[in-house]
Amino acid sequence: MNALRKPRYRVDLIGLQALCETNYWRLLKLMPAMHEQDERRITLDAGDGQPQALQMRVLERCRYTSTLLLAHERKHEWVTPPSMEVRLYHDAGLAEVVAAYNSRRFRGVYPYPNEQMLQPDEKYQLNQFLGEWLGYCQRHGQSAQPFSFVQ
16 A cells, blocks of 8 residues: 555755756846835736736835845736745845745745645745746746846
C-alpha cells in the first residue's frame, strides 16, 4: 500500500529564490522610480476592447524593504480580479508574495489535503503567478503616467 503513496513535497529553495529574484527585477522595470513614486498604473491591451490595468501602489517603504499592492483592474460581475501584496527585499534583490486571496504569510509547504485546500507548493505557485502576471504586463502594458527622471 505504501508504494502508491506520493512522495512528500520538498521546497525547491534555489528555484524559489531564482523566481523571487526575477520578479524583483520585473517590478523595478515596471516601476523604476519606486523609491520616490507612490503609485503607477499600467494599462493593458488584451485585444478584446475591455479596459484593463495593473495598479501598483507602495504601501510601505523602509530602508531595506518596500511593500507593494498590485491589483488588476477589470470590471467583472462574476470574478474577483487578482490582487496581492509583494515585499521587495532591496538588499537581497528579491520580491516575495506576502498576501493574496485574503491570506497572509504563506508557508513553504502545506500538508495536503488541508482545510483551505492550499497546494503543498502554494507559496511557489503564487510567486510563479506573480512572475507570469508581471511578464504579461511587460509585454502588453503601457504606462498610464509619463515617467520623468528626477534630477
